[in-house]
Amino acid sequence: MEELDVEPAITNIPAASDGKHLGFAWGPGDILAYETLYMAPGCSFIHEVRKDEDIYSPILRKLFNESHHIFVGLQTIREDLPSKNKKTQFVSISKNYRSVIRACMEELQQVLQKWPRNMEIRYVSILLAIELIWNLCEVLFIDAAPAGPLLLHLLDWVRLHKGDVDEKAREVLQSESPAEHHDYWDVPGGTQTLTEFDVKWRHWHEEVDRCLQDNSFASNQHLEIICKILVGDEDTLLEHKELLSTWYHFLVTRLLFCHPTVKPTELHYYAQSCMTMFLDLRSVPEPLDSILLAAFEFDIHQVIKDCSIALNNWWFVAHLTDLLDHCKLLQSHNLHFGSNLREFLLLEYASGLFTHHSLWQLAVDYFDNCPEFGHVYLELQIERVPLDTERKALKVLRICEQRQMSEQVRSICKIMAMRALRNNRLGSALSWSIRAKDAAFATLISERFLQDYCARGTFSDLDLIDNLGPAMLLSDRLTFLVKYREFHKLYEENRFSEAAKLLLSLITAKIAPRSFWMTLLTDALPLLEQKEVSHSAHCPYLLLYHLTCLVYGFIVFCYGSSCKVDQLLTSLIKESVCRFAGLGPEGLGTPKV
Amino acid sequence: MCRTDRVPTAGILWLALVVIMFVARSIAADHKDLIHDVSYDFHGRRMATCSSDQSVKVWDRSENGEWHCTASWKTHSGSVWRVTWAHPEFGQVLASCSFDRTAAVWEEIVGESNDKQRGLSHWIKRTTLVDSRTSVTDVKFAPKHMGLMLTTCSADGVVRIYEAPDVMNLSQWSLQHEISCKLSCSCISWNPSSSRAHPPMFAVGSDDSNVTYGGKVQIYEYNENTRKYAKAETLMTVTDAVHDIAFAPNLGRSFHVLAIATKDVRIFKLVPMRSDRKESTSTGPTKLEVQIVAQFDNHNSQVWRVSWNITSTLLASSGDDGCVRLWKANYMDNWKCTGILKGDGSPLTSSSGQPTAMSTIVGSSVQTSQNALNGMSAGR
Numbered sequence: 001m002e003e004l005d006v007e008p009a010i011t012n013i014p015a016a017s018d019g020k021h022l023g024f025a026w027g028p029g030d031i032l033a034y035e036t037l038y039m040a041p042g043c044s045f046i047h048e049v050r051k052d053e054d055i056y057s058p059i060l061r062k063l064f065n066e067s068h069h070i071f072v073g074l075q076t077i078r079e080d081l082p083s084k085n086k087k088t089q090f091v092s093i094s095k096n097y098r099s100v101i102r103a104c105m106e107e108l109q110q111v112l113q114k115w116p117r118n119m120e121i122r123y124v125s126i127l128l129a130i131e132l133i134w135n136l137c138e139v140l141f142i143d144a145a146p147a148g149p150l151l152l153h154l155l156d157w158v159r160l161h162k163g164d165v166d167e168k169a170r171e172v173l174q175s176e177s178p179a180e181h182h183d184y185w186d187v188p189g190g191t192q193t194l195t196e197f198d199v200k201w202r203h204w205h206e207e208v209d210r211c212l213q214d215n216s217f218a219s220n221q222h223l224e225i226i227c228k229i230l231v232g233d234e235d236t237l238l239e240h241k242e243l244l245s246t247w248y249h250f251l252v253t254r255l256l257f258c259h260p261t262v263k264p265t266e267l268h269y270y271a272q273s274c275m276t277m278f279l280d281l282r283s284v285p286e287p288l289d290s291i292l293l294a295a296f297e298f299d300i301h302q303v304i305k306d307c308s309i310a311l312n313n314w315w316f317v318a319h320l321t322d323l324l325d326h327c328k329l330l331q332s333h334n335l336h337f338g339s340n341l342r343e344f345l346l347l348e349y350a351s352g353l354f355t356h357h358s359l360w361q362l363a364v365d366y367f368d369n370c371p372e373f374g375h376v377y378l379e380l381q382i383e384r385v386p387l388d389t390e391r392k393a394l395k396v397l398r399i400c401e402q403r404q405m406s407e408q409v410r411s412i413c414k415i416m417a418m419r420a421l422r423n424n425r426l427g428s429a430l431s432w433s434i435r436a437k438d439a440a441f442a443t444l445i446s447e448r449f450l451q452d453y454c455a456r457g458t459f460s461d462l463d464l465i466d467n468l469g470p471a472m473l474l475s476d477r478l479t480f481l482v483k484y485r486e487f488h489k490l491y492e493e494n495r496f497s498e499a500a501k502l503l504l505s506l507i508t509a510k511i512a513p514r515s516f517w518m519t520l521l522t523d524a525l526p527l528l529e530q531k532e533v534s535h536s537a538h539c540p541y542l543l544l545y546h547l548t549c550l551v552y553g554f555i556v557f558c559y560g561s562s563c564k565v566d567q568l569l570t571s572l573i574k575e576s577v578c579r580f581a582g583l584g585p586e587g588l589g590t591p592k593v
Numbered sequence: 594m595c596r597t598d599r600v601p602t603a604g605i606l607w608l609a610l611v612v613i614m615f616v617a618r619s620i621a622a623d624h625k626d627l628i629h630d631v632s633y634d635f636h637g638r639r640m641a642t643c644s645s646d647q648s649v650k651v652w653d654r655s656e657n658g659e660w661h662c663t664a665s666w667k668t669h670s671g672s673v674w675r676v677t678w679a680h681p682e683f684g685q686v687l688a689s690c691s692f693d694r695t696a697a698v699w700e701e702i703v704g705e706s707n708d709k710q711r712g713l714s715h716w717i718k719r720t721t722l723v724d725s726r727t728s729v730t731d732v733k734f735a736p737k738h739m740g741l742m743l744t745t746c747s748a749d750g751v752v753r754i755y756e757a758p759d760v761m762n763l764s765q766w767s768l769q770h771e772i773s774c775k776l777s778c779s780c781i782s783w784n785p786s787s788s789r790a791h792p793p794m795f796a797v798g799s800d801d802s803n804v805t806y807g808g809k810v811q812i813y814e815y816n817e818n819t820r821k822y823a824k825a826e827t828l829m830t831v832t833d834a835v836h837d838i839a840f841a842p843n844l845g846r847s848f849h850v851l852a853i854a855t856k857d858v859r860i861f862k863l864v865p866m867r868s869d870r871k872e873s874t875s876t877g878p879t880k881l882e883v884q885i886v887a888q889f890d891n892h893n894s895q896v897w898r899v900s901w902n903i904t905s906t907l908l909a910s911s912g913d914d915g916c917v918r919l920w921k922a923n924y925m926d927n928w929k930c931t932g933i934l935k936g937d938g939s940p941l942t943s944s945s946g947q948p949t950a951m952s953t954i955v956g957s958s959v960q961t962s963q964n965a966l967n968g969m970s971a972g973r
Binding site: 024377 | 614623681845933
């Protein structure tokens with residue numbers, strides 16, 4: 001197969017003269033910013049160069065959204081359905097795609113009526129071409145009609161795309177000889193077999209031919225021309241080229257009048273000759289012509305290849321190839337990278353969507369349906385989505401969590417936590433670090449909270465701290481923060497014995513930072529004065545005991561200790577408190593310092 | 594001429610799509626001298642530029658796409674060669690390197706409310722790294738899974754790797770590794786792969802112009818047992834001065850891809866070979882098989898920069914011919930140039946861009962197809 005050599009596109013950049021260097025940097029979604037080297041002071045420019053992205057078109061956006069919906073539906077068609085049912089579904093899906101394209105075209109035309117100089121005008125031709133090609137592919141590949149119905153479908157195809165030109169032609173053709181036409185449109189597949197129709201048709205054809213030879217219509221030149229057309233006389237048809245604007249219209253017309261029972265495998269022969277006859281002035285066919293010809297030749301890969309080059313648009317080839325792949329019409333060429341053609345195109349298309357501020361969400365479903373590289377592409381691209389707002393960050397997170405992308409989840413939460421911390425929003429920083437399961441960061445933020453408390457005497461973000469639940473167990477410091485706040489709450493609510501118990505457990509659990517020991521001691525003192533506390537059985541003594549141990553520990557921390565002193569002090573404390581409380585030494589447990 | 598190591602299967606030689614681009618916007622950078630580097634932050638919302646005027650500027654992108662300079666300050670006492678962003682997990686952190694033999698780390702401080710209203714921010718220096726005896730030619734952060742680590746390379750041929758053990762305290766950096774490459778270094782690139790299958794790896798390029806010393810690109814790999822970096826490979830076929838190198842993003846491949854800017858653009862594939870020795874006794878780096886994937890001399894001159902896009906599907910290069918070229922592999926892994934950005938010498942007339950003249954084969958052919966579809970008989 002010959003390879004078309006395509007020259008790379010040249011984009012001119014203003015203000016950088018020839019011979020100077022151009023620097024550049026990759027941005028998200030293929031946006032390059034690059035600098036010029038410019039010798040005069042103070043005038044250097046940075047040019048933001050962007051790929052000509054269809055995703056920025058508001059009209060095409062609907063196309064992307066709706067086709068995404070169809071795409072997702074297509075992926076869920078069950079493999080085990082009988083092929084006849086599947087084929088009906090595939091044809092229906094193909095028609096859905098086409099109706100979306102047509103809707104887009106209509107909307108575009110409406111816009112252009114109001115604003116004729118709109119840049120979107122360039123999409124008119126692209127969409128027309130896409131629909132034309134897709135329709136033909138549907139007829140030939142997906143519906144794969146056999147001889148007989150094939151021509152009908154082709155007629156529909158040509159008529160659909162010929163619009164009012166066809167109207168005129170039909171008027172001319174039909175006005176003079178309704179009788180023949182009436183018989184003629186009684187098409188096969190309905191009440192008769194192909195062979196029956198073929199026989200009838202040949203009979204009719206021979207009759208008209210004979211009439212022409214006999215010069216039966218010599219008196220009426222108009223009628224003669226029409227009859228010549230009806231028998232598919234090439235020269236006559238070509239004389240009326242202006243009615244047939246394109247070679248494929250000529251092809252279908254000729255088939256209609258000469259070979260209505262044409263088989264799919266014979267199509268390419270007629271297509272080639274019709275194209276040659278019609279395009280006599282042109283030596284090289286247009287890209288669209290080559291694509292259609294390749295379709296008539298049933299060379300699916302060539303169609304896809306040529307469409308990619310000619311249309312500069314991944315949308316079309318990606319969706320069409322995906323559908324054809326589901327119809328099992330593509331040979332798969334397995335590669336070490338890019339897997340197969342379908343996946344390669346889907347990855348390219350979806351990657352393009354990712355740079356858009358809202359369309360990126362559609363891309364996720366495409367990546368999900370690329371088994372080989374979809375996951376890693378998604379990983380790489382989703383972490384670059386700018387986390388402009390908390391809402392957007394949560395959206396991105398949900399997508400990552402649903403796909404067990406734990407590293408991306410952690411990273412995004414960490415980024416948000418860091419941002420919040422830098423802006424002194426401790427509550428937000430804390431919830432993000434909990435979500436990131438980042439114990440170290442949670443510890444850091446908890447310490448900030450505690451520092452804040454020491455400085456101001458109050459806590460911030462009480463709602464958050466009071467409702468953490470089991471999340472508080474992420475780090476010791478965090479647990480302490482939550483429990484300490486709880487202690488204060490109990491105290492404020494005058495639930496002193498509960499507060500005392502909690503304080504006790506805080507001290508004995510050894511999770512308080514050293515810097516907080518003095519604070520805890522200070523908190524404990526007023527408690528001891530409360531009637532409620534001092535009158536409950538062992539609590540005050542236990543509290544006193546443990547507080548003493550705390551003080552002892554504090555002294556040791558400040559001044560160091562020796563084993564002897566240690567032992568002596570410990571036993572002294574134990575004895576005195578036991579005697580005071582009337583307890584045996586075991587009743588106190590081991591001092592925790 | 595580009596070569597590929599893959600034999601195309603019969604029937605399908607695929608071409609990559611032509612990339613059409615336009616100038617969306619031009620920004621007056623306002624540096625008083627040459628700009629040496631431009632660097633986007635991780636999300637593409639901020640940009641840093643550095644210049645021979647010894648300053649760094651930070652730009653923020655607003656929602657409507659306009660860029661505003663939010664900070665501009667003197668960073669060094671010599672030309673600033675490169676500027677780079679740390680991963681946003683570490684906050685808003687920049688590193689710069691300069692002819693003045695130092696590299697510096699900068700952190701953005703969230704400012705007063707009036708500053709915010711005026712759209713300004715402050716950057717303060719957290720540390721200066723003064724170990725180099727010569728111009729520091731490149732500075733890069735290591736992949737984030739390694740922690741907050743900074744790498745510099747100098748004209749004296751030494752690569753230095755620093756680490757900030759406490760990411761909340763950016764003034765403390767310790768020099769963890771000092772690697773002598775014997776040749777004057779111009780560029781470094783870390784392998785971004787965070788896969789456990791690949792130990793940390795970086796490549797160093799040398800701009801030493803003596804062609805008799807082979808191997809202007811060296812690959813170093815970290816060894817868990819010796820806790821040191823050891824040379825894994827020298828690319829002996831690269832004998833000319835190297836100005837830039839770039840590892841491609843990994844995509845779960847078992848091999849590595851490295852692009853090199855030298856007298857031409859080269860793409861290498863580095864395939865780790867399984868060693869028979871057990872992991873625990875291994876004291877040497879993984880053996881790498883080096884294959885050349887593509888070589889392009891289209892710039893027809895020295896190539897100064899190479900860089901990959903996020904998914905490693907596009908490579909860009911810029912050269913002495915004043916062009917930036919874009920390279921893409923088709924689905925058969927054949928590389929081809931798909932776009933060229935070229936200075937046309939015209940002065941800047943407007944400050945924002947419209948998609949203007951894009952002369953490509955696509956535009957013209959689709960237009961005539963439309964004519965065909967509309968039944969216009971022009972030319973037929």
